[in-house]
Amino acid sequence: MTTDIPELKNIASRIRGRIIATSHQTHTPHLGSCLSCVDILIAAYFSTLKIDPAKPSDPERDRFILSKGHGAAALFQVLALKGFYPEAMLKSYGEDGGIFAEHPPTPDHLPGIEAATGSLGHGLPIGLGMALAGRIKKQEYDVTVLLGDGECNEGSVWEAAMMAAGQQVGNLLAIVDFNKWQATGRSEEVLALGPLVDKWRAFGWEASEVDGHDMNALTEVMGRKRSRVGKPIAVVAHTVKGKGVSFMEDDNNWHYRIPTADEVLAAYKELGVTA
């Protein structure tokens, strides 16, 4: 746990460098989607979540679900750096017979994972179930679910939103990584996504928006996981797809493109990291 903002920013840059290098080495796509949510993941795992990597199954732990499972390459790096498993394990990334696929595996196959996602629209219902379980079992943990903006196309997201509000679930936080793109177009154009903050509010959530790359703001808003008025909390985080590398930022080609060796070095330089 830290509130040392410069340190959190350093960690974010290192993670970005590793994600880009891994994408190059293993031909793992979804680079833009991974880079847009790195700061949110760092704010969660290194500042606000009540978790102990030595006790990944602690019943009282906070839960974090990466519902936009295609951001797995970012999550895998974060969990390793946090100490859920040795960083050396990541050397097997993308190898036949390995565990690090393009999406998170089930919790019993990798410590730190709370749900196997990848098919979109599953994380919020599962997270809601975990939040309700905490209430039934009188446990104090909170549940955070990270959604993509494209993912909000899925009806199950809004089914869960209605039930969470109906049940007055106070220990559930949904963050939308609003990077303005989905696989093949602008997320506001593919379907009528907006106004996104108002939508969550209309669904009965306590909703706010934040700069999803402002570590100060993120740790502040994500630290308040519990509503004072018994409502689930939604945070729409404005992000930039491909954040951190100028030639990837807001360019949707990086949803599937794999960086060359030279591009990896150029990215390192911009991020101020060595490897």
Add this chain to the structure above:
Amino acid sequence: MRNAFADEITKLGATDHRLVLLSGDIGNKLFDKFKSGAETRFLNCGIAEANMMGVAAGMALSGLRPVIYTITPFTTTRCYEQIRVDACYHNVPVIIVGTGSGLSYAELGPTHHSCEDLAIMRVLPHMTVMAPADEVELRQCLRAALKQDGPVYIRIGKKGEQIIPKKDDHFEIGRSITVREGSDVCLIGTGTLLPTVLEAATLLAAQGITARVESFHTIKPLDSDTVMQAFSNYSIVATIEEHSRIGGLGGSIAEWLAQQDRMRGRLVSFGTDDDFMHEVGSQDYARAKYGLTAQNIAEKVQAAYAKAVA
């Protein structure tokens, strides 16, 4: 059957505090007793089955034992991907109960029929699939399901199903129950058609053909010992189910049979056609339309038997 479900789940919930009942906006009043004893463990999830299945998986991942209850198509086909990913891929103990299965709601039309559920549930890894014949088997299924560590699907009827007396009340998932002894043919039934199967056996007896009757309350895992015995000892083995002849009990046994060395028995399967029913009718009408009557079963089995022993 649904009253027995409510009664049994109330009893189980009174002692097992992990049990949570999730309803898809049905069963008004049916669960009043459960609610009065365990208010926080009853959740009406509304008409939002995809979410309900995910919520159940999240609860199961947190150490609870969720039981989902709604009309069969809505708890199976409607949220199939959630069953596959959230319950089966995570291999968590979610109990899915489909009420009014098969042609129970014949009058409501094909939107409310379920003649594909056994097939699509059976193909999912980790899934246990059960179809109790009556309320006694239903209670046994529920008690056994709660002891499983993975997902279970139970399809049930509606109400007023006849209780079939049995000599032995021993129950085990994946072990069929012999309901009637016979030496000429073997009739394997599953679910609430069992009284019809027994009636067919009586009709066959009148023709001098004695039929053994098995109640296959479990579709998966398949009781291959009993199936092996049946195909070894009888020249005709018939499967009877209120489900498509594709992919259910008959389909499952056909898959098994195709992998065996030459067996004595021949398979005759009874089930619904590969079609939707466009005309209106009662459950009895619908069963008759698909040949699921004692008379038709007895006639077809008798003809097959005559050919086999000729």
